[in-house]
Amino acid sequence: MPLHPPIAETFDVAIIGAGVVGCAVARRFALAGAKVLLIEKGADILSGASKANSAILHTGFDAPPGSLELELVRAGRQEYLEIKDSLNLPLVATGAYVCAWNALEAEKLAGIEQQARDNGTMDVVLRSGAQARASMPALSDRLVAALEVAGEHIIDPWTAPLAYLNQAVALGARFLRGTELLKGTFDGAWRLETTAGEIKADSVINTAGLYGDIVDTRLGFEAAFRIRPRKGQFVVLDKAAARYVPRIILPVPTEVTKGIVVCPTAFGNVLVGPTAEEQEDRVRATVETQTLEALLARAAEIVPALAGMPVTALYAGLRPASEEKGYRVFVRPDQRAITLGGIRSTGLSSALGLAQHALKLHAGFAGPFTPPADVPDIAMPNLAECRERDWQRPGHGEIVCHCELVTRREIEATFESPVPPGDFGGLRRRTRAGMGRCQGFYCNARLAEMTKGRLAAPLAIETEGGR
Amino acid sequence: MSAADADVLVVGGGPSGVAAAIELRRQGRRVILLDREPALGGATRHCSHSPFGMLEFGRVYFGAAYGRKLAREAQKAGVDIRTGHSVVELAENGALFVTAGPGVERLTAERILVTTGAREKPRSARLISGDRPIGVVTTGTLQSYLAFHGLLPFRRPLIVGSELVSLSAVLTCLSHGARPVAMIEPRPHALARAPLSWFPTLAGVPFHRGAQIVDIIGRNRVEAVTIRRGEKLETLDCDGVLLTGQFTPESALFLQSAMGIDQGSAGPAVDQHGRALNPRYFAAGNVLRAVETGGWAFREGRAIGRTIAEDLRHEAEDGRPVPVTFDAPVKLVVPNILRRASSLPAAFRDFQLRFLRRAKGRLSLELEGREMWHARGTWMPERRILVPIPAEAPRAQHVHFRFREET
Numbered sequence: 045m046p047l048h049p050p051i052a053e054t055f056d057v058a059i060i061g062a063g064v065v066g067c068a069v070a071r072r073f074a075l076a077g078a079k080v081l082l083i084e085k086g087a088d089i090l091s092g093a094s095k096a097n098s099a100i101l102h103t104g105f106d107a108p109p110g111s112l113e114l115e116l117v118r119a120g121r122q123e124y125l126e127i128k129d130s131l132n133l134p135l136v137a138t139g140a141y142v143c144a145w146n147a148l149e150a151e152k153l154a155g156i157e158q159q160a161r162d163n164g165t166m167d168v169v170l171r172s173g174a175q176a177r178a179s180m181p182a183l184s185d186r187l188v189a190a191l192e193v194a195g196e197h198i199i200d201p202w203t204a205p206l207a208y209l210n211q212a213v214a215l216g217a218r219f220l221r222g223t224e225l226l227k228g229t230f231d232g233a234w235r236l237e238t239t240a241g242e243i244k245a246d247s248v249i250n251t252a253g254l255y256g257d258i259v260d261t262r263l264g265f266e267a268a269f270r271i272r273p274r275k276g277q278f279v280v281l282d283k284a285a286a287r288y289v290p291r292i293i294l295p296v297p298t299e300v301t302k303g304i305v306v307c308p309t310a311f312g313n314v315l316v317g318p319t320a321e322e323q324e325d326r327v328r329a330t331v332e333t334q335t336l337e338a339l340l341a342r343a344a345e346i347v348p349a350l351a352g353m354p355v356t357a358l359y360a361g362l363r364p365a366s367e368e369k370g371y372r373v374f375v376r377p378d379q380r381a382i383t384l385g386g387i388r389s390t391g392l393s394s395a396l397g398l399a400q401h402a403l404k405l406h407a408g409f410a411g412p413f414t415p416p417a418d419v420p421d422i423a424m425p426n427l428a429e430c431r432e433r434d435w436q437r438p439g440h441g442e443i444v445c446h447c448e449l450v451t452r453r454e455i456e457a458t459f460e461s462p463v464p465p466g467d468f469g470g471l472r473r474r475t476r477a478g479m480g481r482c483q484g485f486y487c488n489a490r491l492a493e494m495t496k497g498r499l500a501a502p503l504a505i506e507t508e509g510g511r
Numbered sequence: 512m513s514a515a516d517a518d519v520l521v522v523g524g525g526p527s528g529v530a531a532a533i534e535l536r537r538q539g540r541r542v543i544l545l546d547r548e549p550a551l552g553g554a555t556r557h558c559s560h561s562p563f564g565m566l567e568f569g570r571v572y573f574g575a576a577y578g579r580k581l582a583r584e585a586q587k588a589g590v591d592i593r594t595g596h597s598v599v600e601l602a603e604n605g606a607l608f609v610t611a612g613p614g615v616e617r618l619t620a621e622r623i624l625v626t627t628g629a630r631e632k633p634r635s636a637r638l639i640s641g642d643r644p645i646g647v648v649t650t651g652t653l654q655s656y657l658a659f660h661g662l663l664p665f666r667r668p669l670i671v672g673s674e675l676v677s678l679s680a681v682l683t684c685l686s687h688g689a690r691p692v693a694m695i696e697p698r699p700h701a702l703a704r705a706p707l708s709w710f711p712t713l714a715g716v717p718f719h720r721g722a723q724i725v726d727i728i729g730r731n732r733v734e735a736v737t738i739r740r741g742e743k744l745e746t747l748d749c750d751g752v753l754l755t756g757q758f759t760p761e762s763a764l765f766l767q768s769a770m771g772i773d774q775g776s777a778g779p780a781v782d783q784h785g786r787a788l789n790p791r792y793f794a795a796g797n798v799l800r801a802v803e804t805g806g807w808a809f810r811e812g813r814a815i816g817r818t819i820a821e822d823l824r825h826e827a828e829d830g831r832p833v834p835v836t837f838d839a840p841v842k843l844v845v846p847n848i849l850r851r852a853s854s855l856p857a858a859f860r861d862f863q864l865r866f867l868r869r870a871k872g873r874l875s876l877e878l879e880g881r882e883m884w885h886a887r888g889t890w891m892p893e894r895r896i897l898v899p900i901p902a903e904a905p906r907a908q909h910v911h912f913r914f915r916e917e918t
Contacts, residue, residue, distance in 0.1 A: 159591055193676050280635075284766045327730065328642060336638045354766070358635045359643065435599075438614035443597040446547055447763070449610065467731070468645055481763060483633035488648060489655035501731035503645055504662035505750070 050241050055218070056413065057406070058245035060225050060259050061252035062086075062107060062393045063094035064149050065384055067205040068120075069249055070212035070219075072399035073406075077413030079484035081245060082209070083238060085224035088470035088502035091255045094274035094391065095469065096329070096361020098315060099201040100292060101135070103394040105160035105168065105193050106142075113367070113371050114163055117390050120397030130421065131207040133200065134235040134310050135489055140196035140292035141176055143346070149296040150189040151455075156296070157191055159270055167194040182288035182347045200259075200310045200428055201392050206463060207424045208395070211284065213462045214420040219468050222500070225252075228263040230379045233338075235338055236374040247380040247410055249402055253364045256372070257456050269280045269372040269385055277331050279339045280357040281350060284479055285314035286470025288349045302389065304342050306350075311436035311448070311476060312429035316343040322365075327358040328359035328371075356481045363388045373401070377409035425454060427476050444494070445487040447480020455491075459498060467500045516821055517543040517591070518619040520607055522598045525553020526805045527796025527812030528626035529581040529590075530567070536588040538825060542817035543618065544590050547597040551585065552578020553628050554797075555805050560679050563805045568621035577805070596749075601625070601768045605791045622819050622827070624793045625764055625779065626812060631676075631802035632757040641727030642898070644734070645750035650680040653753060657687055665751025669736050670694040670716070671724065673701040674756035674893060678710050684753070685714060689848060692749045695722040695738055700869070702893050705769030727752060739887070756893075758801030775801045775843035782832060782850045783900060785815035785858040789826040791877060793819055800845045800863060803895070814858040821855055828853055835862070841874075842867040842892075844912060852905040861897040864912065866890045872916040878907040887917070 045477035057073050059066050062084035070082040084091065101121055107114035110316050129137055144150035153170060160168045169192045177183050223240040228248060252259040257271045276384040279507060294360050295303035300315055316339045338360060338471035365388035366372050372386035382405050384398050391398075427434060434451045441452035458465060458474045463473040470477075470490075476493055478484040484491070490501035519535050521528045524546035549916035550556065555563050555577045560567045562569060572580055585592055593611070600608040611704075617654045630647035646665050648656075656662040658780070666689050670680055673696035684691050694711045699721045704857040711718040721738055726737040728746075737746045760778035765771065770788045773780040778799045783792045791911040795815040832848035842865045869892060875885035877897055883901045890896065904910055 282766065284763075284771075330641050330726065331638075331643070332640045333638045354777075355636045355638065358638070435597075435610045436615050440610075440614070442540065442549075442595055442612055443547060443610060445596055449597065449599065480759070482630055483635050485630045485633060485649050485651050486655075488652045488664075489660055489662065492656060492664065493660040495850075499643060504656060504660075504664060505666055 051243050053079070054233065055079050055243070055245040057081070057247045058083065058234060058243060058248055059249045059251055061255070062089040062209065062219065062221070062252070063092055063251060063253045063324055063337070064090065064205040064254070064391050065387055065398050066251035067212070068395035068399040069251055069384070069402050070217050070480065071146055072396070072403050073420065074212040074217045075415065076403055077415040080212060081222040081243060081332040082212070082217060082219045083240070083243070084219070084221045084224065084254040087222055088465070089209060089472065090202060091461065093180060093362055093364050095202070095473065096278065096359050097201055098278070098307060098318065098390050098401065099198055099309055099392065100307065101197040101199045102390055103164055103165040103193060103195040104393070105165035105314060106156060106297060107163060107390070107452060108370065109159065109162050110375060111370055113390060114396065116371070116401055118164060118398030119395070119400055123396040123400070124204070131211070132423040133204050133207055134426060136198040136308065136310050136428065137432055138196070138198050138291050138308055139194040139296050141180065142191040142193065142294045142296060143176070143183070144189045144296055145186055146188060152296050153189055153191045160193065165193065165195060177268060182349050183293070184348055186344055194451055198292065198308055198310050199392070200409035203424050203427060204392070205395070206474065207422055210424070210462050211422045214422060219463060225259055225262055230264070230381070232240040234380070247382070247406060250383040252387065253387070254362055256364060256383065260383055260385070263381060265376065265381070265393050267385070268374050269366045269368070271326070271364050271366055273326050274365040274388065275321040275323055275329055275360055275362055277335050277360045278315055278360070279336055279340065279343070279355055279360070280309070281316065281343070282354040282356050283312045283316040285350055285353045287310050288347050289314045293346055303308070304339065306343050306346050310428040311479070314350070316340065318361070322487040326362065329362050331358045331360045344416070354481060357479065357483065374410070375405045380409055425457065444490055445477040445480060447482050447486070448476040450475050450477040455494060458508035460495030465499065468495070468503060471499065514529055514620040516604065517541045517618070517620045517623045519624060519819055520545065520571050520618055521624045521626060523553065523626035523796070523798070524551035524581070524592070524594070524618035525627060525628050525796060526591070526809040527564070527579065527916065528553070528624070529585050530809040531624055531795055531816030532585055532590040532813035532817070533588040535812045535820055536590055538817070540761065540820055542590050544585060544592050544649070545596040545598055546594045549594055550575070551581060551594065553593065554651065557651060557658040558679070559658055560682055561805070566806045567809045569606050598764060601764050601792065603869040608721070613640035615767035619837055621792055621823055622793060624795060624815065624819060626794065626796045626797060627761045627764065627798045628761050629758045629797035631754060631760050631893055634754060637754065637757065637880045639724050639727065640815045641724070642729050644727070644729030646733035647706065647727065647730065648751070648753060650676050650683070650755045653680065654683060657683065663687060663689060665689060665733070667692050667749045669747055669749045669752035670753045670755060672696060672757065673703055673708060673718070674812070675703045675707065677702055677755035678707055678756045680753055681711050681714060681716055691716045691753070693719060695716045695719045695724070697721070724752070745860040749847065758797070760798045760801055762798050774842070775837070775848045775853060776845055776847060780832070781844050781845065782848045783857045783905060784822070784855050785819045786850070788848070790829050800865065802844055818856055818858040833908060833910060835910045837864070837914070838914040840867040840870050841865070841912055849905045849907070849910060857900070859900060861899055864896040864898060865894070866892050866896070868892050870914070870916055871902050871918065872914055876901070876911055877909070877911045878904055879909050
């Protein structure tokens with residue numbers, strides 16, 4: 045049974061997958077004047093890879109020189125900096141240290157510095173261990189040297205994509221969640237069979253992340269790439285840790301991975317992770333006790349004051365890596381289709397760049413749209429600690445989540461917003477309710493009451509007599 | 512009279528906070544009692560099975576009734592009660608930042624007493640493996656679902672832990688139509704004493720000692736849990752995981768302040784008067800160490816309230832604190848520090864100790880390397896151990912609990 049009434053209209057573009065890239069693409073095409081449809085098989089946006097990342101807005105200093113990834117990370121970062129104020133999105137200008145813990149790693153820093161400059165990231169400075177520790181005394185005294193990259197910043201990884209989608213929706217884009225693409229056929233225009241019925245669109249953009257290759261196959265394309273999920277586990281430390289970690293601490297990367305990062309979050313915590321674990325499963329992203337213990341031990345090696353710091357949260361995500369390192373972008377002009385695949389790790393930074401790129405590619409096979417005369421303002425609720433939160437303003441009603449100081453007004457507002465939460469994870473990401481150190485000991489029951497009948501998977505089970 | 516908002520601000524309206532506030536009023540002090548919940552009582556509000564009040568009020572109350580009794584007594588005593596007020600930060604020099612419906616305010620007082628209680632450790636802090644679906648909650652959360660909203664978070668949970676609260680959790684489940692699939696305890700023995708520890712088995716809930724979770728499975732809601740019993744892995748179908756016990760102080764206000772928390776107790780370090788590292792701040796009740804009964808917390812709050820009333824007669828003293836040190840497997844000692852005895856009455860007559868694990872051996876207290884007290888025995892984890900504080904202890908420079916394990 046379809047979840048929605050039949051959709052009669054024909055869209056200019058149908059975007060498949062509401063991760064950060066899909067949301068950014070929806071916004072870009074809506075701004076260009078296209079009639080946009082975004083479908084998502086999950087109960088909410090950011091249901092796959094985009095819900096679990098390290099929230100860094102990268103400069104691209106360590107991206108492969110000359111790569112599409114580098115170009116789009118730079119373009120995406122630039123656009124984020126331009127639009128953040130009008131969308132009320134935060135930027136925590138932390139800067140980063142690439143830390144060398146032995147002579148061998150220290151030797152590599154000069155090369156990384158050169159690569160950064162070649163990549164257009166000029167604000168980089170080589171520091172001795174003592175110099176780096178002078179500005180960040182909590183770093184272990186085993187530090188040999190560090191490369192300072194001032195332009196690496198922290199953002200709110202969940203509010204940003206939501207802002208992109210909100211703006212698209214305000215411009216008339218349709219967003220259908222719980223809607224899975226089953227099959228697509230092209231005969232001059234696309235007919236998409238979905239769990240919500242048939243949808244007609246002139247063009248298709250595949251932003252399906254972990255399912256990018258499967259969606260391409262369902263659209264009838266020869267498999268051009270294959271997703272190989274790469275799991276990353278993270279530990280979130282108590283806010284008391286933040287005083288020791290004012291900057292992003294990156295390791296010297298190896299051939300295989302960027303390695304374990306210790307970094308502040310926009311919400312005032314400290315993040316440790318990710319691991320990089322290849323797996324076949326596209327669904328399960330488990331945390332594992334031993335790995336988490338190893339992450340905690342690694343964090344305490346890097347910043348000794350983090351030893352014994354209380355753990356606030358755990359999470360794990362799957363990155364849509366493929367058999368090649370680079371982004372997997374394919375254009376099929378004859379079939380009016382674009383695939384933005386294999387965005388394995390820098391999607392949060394490059395999403396807006398990918399969206400620009402997709403629009404450019406689209407212009408190669410389809411006529412231009414008429415941009416809207418008016419672009420409505422979208423001001424997102426702020427969740428970042430560096431700026432005023434709702435609890436600091438009068439009339440918030442009451443505090444519902446005490447650890448994260450989430451107000452009743454914020455929770456009520458999110459359910460009234462253009463793209464309300466679809467599941468509990470979505471509510472947490474939009475408000476931070478239940479995300480703090482007690483993980484819901486104090487507020488989970490209250491949230492169960494407040495969200496009754498509003499979430500795809502309710503917190504409370506149905507009991508006899510309705511209550 | 513000073514320009515401060517009150518003589519004492521009490522943060523947290525559970526048994527210890529209310530007892531202290533009432534005691535301070537009896538001594539003629541102006542007290543504001545702040546609680547972030549809509550009603551007083553703290554954890555007792557949702558503990559529907561435990562009797563409270565026998566020692567302090569001469570009769571037994573259950574659940575919210577005890578909180579209402581506390582509120583009546585505090586009102587009668589003239590305490591300025593402010594519920595729905597969430598303290599955000601302990602600022603320097605006796606100030607607090609508080610947020611409530613109308614917004615943020617800064618309150619000041621001569622002394623601040625923090626009585627924010629304890630909570631159970633969540634799944635994250637236990638580093639449990641698996642998916643992260645909904646349906647993994649603690650006993651306190653389960654009881655809040657039932658007591659405040661008439662809701663249930665699951666129907667067939669796996670119960671983890673075997674403390675007293677774990678047995679209360681079994682009872683809560685059974686009396687509300689939830690059927691636990693099993694109860695597991697990673698240790699080889701139950702933490703609660705027999706015959707209470709026989710209860711789950713008698714109630715028909717299989718109880719596995721030496722068993723632990725290795726995987727939680729579930730996309731949205733918990734669907735199954737894999738446990739390890741010895742070498743054997745076993746997958747149990749269930750729709751929730753109930754994490755019981757492993758209480759930890761709700762000490763975030765200290766953790767985020769310059770005072771920090773004690774690594775052993777995870778609460779603020781306090782001296783024999785209940786004074787924290789900054790002598791304008793005091794703490795009492797389960798924020799000091801998890802977890803004691805409501806009656807214990809009430810008496811502790813009253814004693815520390817009395818000390819604060821006395822302390823208000825002079826400037827806050829800033830004597831150098833001497834840490835009370837201890838050998839593993841002692842988990843914690845409260846008071847965690849001692850200050851040279853002043854004219855203040857001591858709030859604690861005893862050191863309270865707890866062990867991390869079951870250990871057999873000789874426990875002794877040394878002052879300046881000289882043994883003052885000892886006892887032999889088998890020491891159980893999560894049980895209260897009391898050792899009298901010797902009169903000369905507050906003058907000592909080295910105070911140490913030694914433990915020699917014996918087989």
